[in-house]
Amino acid sequence: MLxxxxxxxxxxxxxxxxxxxxxxxxxxxxxxFCGMYKEDHFHIxxxxxxxxxxxxxxxxxxxxxKIFIADGDALCLSTDRLLRLMTKLKDLFPLCKRIGIYAxxxxxxxKSLEELKKLKEAGLGIVYLGLETGSNELLKKIKKNMxxxxxxxxxxxxxxxxxxxxxxxxxxxxGAGKSISYAKExxxxxxxxxxxxxxxxxxxxxxxxxxxxxxxxxxxxxAGPDEALEEIYVFLDHYHGKxxxxxxxxxxxxxxxxxxxxxxxxxxxxTQIRASIRNEAYKDESFRRL
Ligand code: SF4
Numbered sequence: 001m002l003x004x005x006x007x008x009x010x011x012x013x014x015x016x017x018x019x020x021x022x023x024x025x026x027x028x029x030x031x032x033f034c035g036m037y038k039e040d041h042f043h044i045x046x047x048x049x050x051x052x053x054x055x056x057x058x059x060x061x062x063x064x065x066k067i068f069i070a071d072g073d074a075l076c077l078s079t080d081r082l083l084r085l086m087t088k089l090k091d092l093f094p095l096c097k098r099i100g101i102y103a104x105x106x107x108x109x110x111k112s113l114e115e116l117k118k119l120k121e122a123g124l125g126i127v128y129l130g131l132e133t134g135s136n137e138l139l140k141k142i143k144k145n146m147x148x149x150x151x152x153x154x155x156x157x158x159x160x161x162x163x164x165x166x167x168x169x170x171x172x173x174x175g176a177g178k179s180i181s182y183a184k185e186x187x188x189x190x191x192x193x194x195x196x197x198x199x200x201x202x203x204x205x206x207x208x209x210x211x212x213x214x215x216x217x218x219x220x221x222x223a224g225p226d227e228a229l230e231e232i233y234v235f236l237d238h239y240h241g242k243x244x245x246x247x248x249x250x251x252x253x254x255x256x257x258x259x260x261x262x263x264x265x266x267x268x269x270x271t272q273i274r275a276s277i278r279n280e281a282y283k284d285e286s287f288r289r290l
Contacts, residue, residue: 026072035206075103098125134189155193172223187238
């Protein structure tokens with residue numbers, strides 16, 4: 001049977017998938033808001049052990065329709081290694097229709113179009129990417145190690161080879177009173193990336209994260225509910241992508257559950273947010289004018 005090291009995370013939409021932990025931790029592991037892999041020393045699992053465990057798993061149950069390769073940015077693995085793994089997965093689990101993986105924009109950009117095409121042909125159907133914000137100033141502040149242009153380039157490569165992308169954004173990363181001003185840049189980057197899926201989470205102060213330590217020292221003040229909603233509102237107001245992008249903001253961390261398709265449902269989503277924001281004190285100038 002499959003064994004796992006440390007805490008294993010997966011996107012909500014992969015809840016029915018077989019989770020295959022090919023790497024442990026995150027090779028980037030610098031983001032100030034993220035505590036997911038802070039206790040893990042990044043390493044690649046032994047291929048022969050992993051394959052043996054997969055063979056055992058397949059003897060017990062074969063009928064997985066989706067498989068998710070973990071951990072944090074498993075696309076950092078070499079293309080040859082990923083192809084060997086995906087070929088093995090397809091052999092052992094013939095009903096699998098889609099393989100998903102977490103990646104950073106840098107992982108994608110390190111691979112050539114030819115490599116990405118081979119991965120697509122081997123079954124890679126979706127890549128989950130954390131953009132968090134489209135502002136380079138804020139990306140630097142949260143130590144993401146990547147710039148908005150890296151994401152735009154990565155998105156174009158994925159579109160070219162036909163691999164779907166699911167992009168995550170986070171409200172409140174700059175703290176109270178500062179986060180809304182970055183939403184316009186986020187809208188611009190997402191409009192250019194034009195991902196198949198985009199979701200907004202609300203900042204949670206993760207155990208082990210640098211931001212939690214800043215909060216404890218009184219250096220970071222989290223944004224409140226109205227401010228978080230207003231950030232999403234400003235994002236939607238400036239979004240001009242051609243879509244269609246499935247938009248979700250219905251994670252347990254969100255204050256208001258939102259779901260729709262972009263750009264079709266932008267006005268409807270904005271109306272829902274307007275109806276929910278009560279506190280005038282949080283409304284910045286741009287919002288009051290809208
Ligand atoms: S947010 Fe993603 S890239 Fe950053 S440390 Fe966490 S898992 Fe790694």
